Amino acid sequence: MAELKEITKKLKEIHEKIKAEIPWEPIGHTPMPEIPDLRSWDMKLLQTYKPFYAPFCDLCCFCTYGKCDLTEDRRGACGIDIGTQQARFVLLACLMGCSAHASHAGHILDVLIEKHGPDKKINLGTSVDLEAPNIRTVLGLKPETLGDLKIAIEYVYKEIAHLLDSTHMGQEGSCLDYESKSLHAGMLDHVGMEVADIAQIVGFNYPTSVADTPLVDLGWASVDKTKPVILFVGHNPATSTVVVDYLQENNLYDKVELCGVCCTAIETTRYSARAKVVGPFSRQLFFIRSGIADVIMTDEQCIRTDMPQEATKAGSAMIAALDKAMYGLEDATEQNADEVVKKMVEEKKHFAILDPKKAAEVAVKVAMTIAPQRRKEWITEQEAMELAKRCSLCGMCEQVCPNLFDIGKGISEVAKGNFDVIKEIFNLCVGCGKCEEECPRNLPIFKIMQVGASKETWKMRTGRGPVMDTEIRTVGAPITLGTIPGVVAIVGCSNFPDIRDIAEIVDEFARRKYIVVLTGCSAMVAGMWKDADGKTVYEKYPGDFDAGCVVNIGSCVANAHISGAAIKIANIFAALPLRANYEVMADYVLNRVGAVGIAWGAYSQKAASIATGFNRLGVPVILGPHSSKYRRLYLSRKEENEWKVMDARKRQIVETNEPSPEHLAYVCETKEKAMVMIPKLCIRKNDTPQGRGIKLNHYISLYKKYMGGGLPEDLPLYVRRDADIPLVYKKEVKAYLTQIGWKPKEPVGLPTLIGTYPTKVPLDSVIH
Amino acid sequence: MSQLAPSLPFHRVNILTGTRTARLIEDPVEYAKQIAKAERPLLVLGPRLMKITLGGRLLIEYALDIAKAKNIPTCATATVKSKMVELGVKPDSVYDVVEIINALKDPEWKGVRKEGNHDLVLFFGFRTDLGEQGLSVLKHFAPHLKTMTMCKYYYPHADFSLPNIRKDEQWKNILEGIVENLKKE
Numbered sequence: 001m002a003e004l005k006e007i008t009k010k011l012k013e014i015h016e017k018i019k020a021e022i023p024w025e026p027i028g029h030t031p032m033p034e035i036p037d038l039r040s041w042d043m044k045l046l047q048t049y050k051p052f053y054a055p056f057c058d059l060c061c062f063c064t065y066g067k068c069d070l071t072e073d074r075r076g077a078c079g080i081d082i083g084t085q086q087a088r089f090v091l092l093a094c095l096m097g098c099s100a101h102a103s104h105a106g107h108i109l110d111v112l113i114e115k116h117g118p119d120k121k122i123n124l125g126t127s128v129d130l131e132a133p134n135i136r137t138v139l140g141l142k143p144e145t146l147g148d149l150k151i152a153i154e155y156v157y158k159e160i161a162h163l164l165d166s167t168h169m170g171q172e173g174s175c176l177d178y179e180s181k182s183l184h185a186g187m188l189d190h191v192g193m194e195v196a197d198i199a200q201i202v203g204f205n206y207p208t209s210v211a212d213t214p215l216v217d218l219g220w221a222s223v224d225k226t227k228p229v230i231l232f233v234g235h236n237p238a239t240s241t242v243v244v245d246y247l248q249e250n251n252l253y254d255k256v257e258l259c260g261v262c263c264t265a266i267e268t269t270r271y272s273a274r275a276k277v278v279g280p281f282s283r284q285l286f287f288i289r290s291g292i293a294d295v296i297m298t299d300e301q302c303i304r305t306d307m308p309q310e311a312t313k314a315g316s317a318m319i320a321a322l323d324k325a326m327y328g329l330e331d332a333t334e335q336n337a338d339e340v341v342k343k344m345v346e347e348k349k350h351f352a353i354l355d356p357k358k359a360a361e362v363a364v365k366v367a368m369t370i371a372p373q374r375r376k377e378w379i380t381e382q383e384a385m386e387l388a389k390r391c392s393l394c395g396m397c398e399q400v401c402p403n404l405f406d407i408g409k410g411i412s413e414v415a416k417g418n419f420d421v422i423k424e425i426f427n428l429c430v431g432c433g434k435c436e437e438e439c440p441r442n443l444p445i446f447k448i449m450q451v452g453a454s455k456e457t458w459k460m461r462t463g464r465g466p467v468m469d470t471e472i473r474t475v476g477a478p479i480t481l482g483t484i485p486g487v488v489a490i491v492g493c494s495n496f497p498d499i500r501d502i503a504e505i506v507d508e509f510a511r512r513k514y515i516v517v518l519t520g521c522s523a524m525v526a527g528m529w530k531d532a533d534g535k536t537v538y539e540k541y542p543g544d545f546d547a548g549c550v551v552n553i554g555s556c557v558a559n560a561h562i563s564g565a566a567i568k569i570a571n572i573f574a575a576l577p578l579r580a581n582y583e584v585m586a587d588y589v590l591n592r593v594g595a596v597g598i599a600w601g602a603y604s605q606k607a608a609s610i611a612t613g614f615n616r617l618g619v620p621v622i623l624g625p626h627s628s629k630y631r632r633l634y635l636s637r638k639e640e641n642e643w644k645v646m647d648a649r650k651r652q653i654v655e656t657n658e659p660s661p662e663h664l665a666y667v668c669e670t671k672e673k674a675m676v677m678i679p680k681l682c683i684r685k686n687d688t689p690q691g692r693g694i695k696l697n698h699y700i701s702l703y704k705k706y707m708g709g710g711l712p713e714d715l716p717l718y719v720r721r722d723a724d725i726p727l728v729y730k731k732e733v734k735a736y737l738t739q740i741g742w743k744p745k746e747p748v749g750l751p752t753l754i755g756t757y758p759t760k761v762p763l764d765s766v767i768h
Numbered sequence: 769m770s771q772l773a774p775s776l777p778f779h780r781v782n783i784l785t786g787t788r789t790a791r792l793i794e795d796p797v798e799y800a801k802q803i804a805k806a807e808r809p810l811l812v813l814g815p816r817l818m819k820i821t822l823g824g825r826l827l828i829e830y831a832l833d834i835a836k837a838k839n840i841p842t843c844a845t846a847t848v849k850s851k852m853v854e855l856g857v858k859p860d861s862v863y864d865v866v867e868i869i870n871a872l873k874d875p876e877w878k879g880v881r882k883e884g885n886h887d888l889v890l891f892f893g894f895r896t897d898l899g900e901q902g903l904s905v906l907k908h909f910a911p912h913l914k915t916m917t918m919c920k921y922y923y924p925h926a927d928f929s930l931p932n933i934r935k936d937e938q939w940k941n942i943l944e945g946i947v948e949n950l951k952k953e
Contacts, residue, residue: 052870054901055908058786069787071908082908395934399778404896497895628866628901635870640877667866669898670815673846677864708850713862 017151018141028581029760031140032155035162035184041583042180042616044757048641049634049664051179053086056631060085063169078170087178088167090608090632094185095164097609100301101557102156102192103324104236109149109195111238112203118147122202125209127468130572133564134194138187140580146202149195156188186612187582194560201465204241206270208465211544214273215459218527220287222276222457223259228371230363231293232260233284235301235556237267239321242356244272246364256364261287262302263520263555269462270554277460279528280494280521281603282431286453288314289446292376294367297359300324302604308350315374317366318350321359326352333358341365381419384451388415390441397435397445402626403428403497407435407445414448422452427499460527461538463554467565469572471545475515476573480592482691484547485698486682487515489562492599492607494521495626501600501671503529506537506550508675512698513547519559521601523552559610563617566593574768583754583761590618591645591751594682594695597621598674602630611665620661620681625669634664638714645685646756648767649749653756656748658717660685672706685751689723697726716742778896778921778932788907790929792922796945802916802928803838804953806888808879811835812868814893815846823940830943831892831918832857837950840890841880843868865894869902875912885912892918900925918943
């Protein structure tokens, strides 16, 4: 009885928070879900897509009983085994990522509420009525003002604390429960990201409800180094937007060059299309060491931890503008701005300045003062040759390279006057600087690499924010029927095996009429390639969310608009209620929305949480080879697994023998293999024969292109009836199917997992 | 020229894996003996085999020589199948590297020839970071099998590994020696 009272009280509190009295939709089964509420859904996913652990280390060194050896079935002093330890690590990574976005969201929300007030209405333009699909689905709240977003972010904070608690020694003892918690953290991450980007769009008046956003300059060569240059590094636009305002208010915008690395660059171009995008995270150190930036302003996430030292080496001034990274610098927030300028110019001191207005004033004044005194020239080929002659070819640089290439070979060729190798190598460089640190002769390798770096400039379409409801109405049917073969979401950081891979993947799938969307560093590097006509993918393909498009959604936090688009398909196109109805949305996406994420250069913990959030929503993710270091994948075994679903029309559980999607989190080694996996992971049980035929056409065609001809080994698993066979390969496929004794099978009328596992969600909920 | 420690990972990103590290073998006779002892070996081929040449031959040709010498079934990962087709060889199986490792983890899996799971798995031609992570999976979760590497780097997570080899000629001799000795076994 007491327990029932407690539950009722809790539910009442939740209903108050989500404003249950506003009847925009009936409230589903999981408003503001806590850890156990979606656990059954997670366990159902994990039954098919079992965690695959690749331990980085044999040991656990978390507590004072350890280090504990976890090899050969040994358990740690607390009782933990090696699999559970990996799962704990993954949860920690997801929580770091989720916290980064949530904290960014909370901070920017406070800044914008201070500026506009909590009652500032959320208005995402005439084409976006469903403004917050993640918040509505997860919490059951329809946010109408900036103040409402606080409710969402406070929910995320509370859950993060609860999840983090479970990683303390001696608690959770099941890897599957840790995975369920990681999936929970991933879902929360999409809520946090959505809060951040909605707040930014509303508060900074970013573009929204428009596809044709401005094309902005991309590449370091686009930065006019004859002017004072201010470089923004990080993710949070709280300061960069104020710098833009300061320049405009003081009629200085023509006199100072603004540029950015990583997501702050994307954010700043959403605020002012005159800002320049230097490039992704992997070009951060390279650009800083070029010395082109007169002032470097850091905010949060994805900024190097040795920024003050690097700034000093390059002769740049540096301001830490957010409390999350203060680098041990003196806090000058309360000091007189002109005094701070004086110290920065004369004493070459760096400062933390947490008041954006003061930081902006100081940055501009310092940049304008020191720029005329600084030499900002690239190294000449002759100078590079002279430096490179000191290389002894010891090989130490190769041994520490995370991308495993031989930089020494490039340097030695520079010494001979051959710059081709270093140009090629520069495309593989992930920009960590370990080679230079390790060099026994202290060669300035990054400086030498300037001769290999392209001086080309490109165009990137600036981030456009949410996918419009009107677009979803157009593409909802073709996506779920399969006639648009898939949505390919290329997201995440720049730890690429080769920076050119992204543009190639984008071009291949846009040409094949997939919907291609991008965010973050991947959105930048997609633009760093031109076709024979001199066009980037942003100039070559349209920016509206439709077949054959290339859409830059925005920065990392804009990833919530991609998961949001998948939810919108279920809600707007299929008319399924989304309010506090996470399982129904995720089930719909898993079984009917042919979407796949590509995190080809995943590097940060944020990438881990973003991907895991997509996984809980039923979107599979392909990761690049470095991502095996995340320690965990979700893999099925297509021959051994059961592939049962409920046919909701017949109300029968049926064995489909169809592994769609085959994996949820998958690593592959080469872009060619990724190209073959992408069309396969877009296959869904709901495909019509026409849609399946189109999807198989791409799968077979890419298989033939990259796998040396023939037909995919698992093709028979995806052919349900003759009508599924693509016309162009009909003869070959039919001959093969006959040869192996393939038998046709009935397609499932309305595939769902609801009804196949214990859940409060009734089967009728998925019938629309 | 810096010192090249034979039994520390060449690429430092893989350094210090923990308590259990591979047995380093540089004698092709002993390497071949270990392979010959296996009842159901498997050779897993990675995409680097298609890019690297050694003594004027592609590395994949050495790999196929090893397979042929002892009738070892092959698993083509990534897009290796395309090169095998070009060379007129049909792989016994096609899986990506994480998929074959996932199957190998299962002691009940029937193997690529349906004769039971493999007792020795040879890896050849992978990025060291991905290869090392894959070997770690099997070290921890597949006690029913042993692993071996054929690349010129030391792989601590394997059961048997070659040392870090600076000179290609030495590596070539070892690979050719393994083939010769397998033929004799």
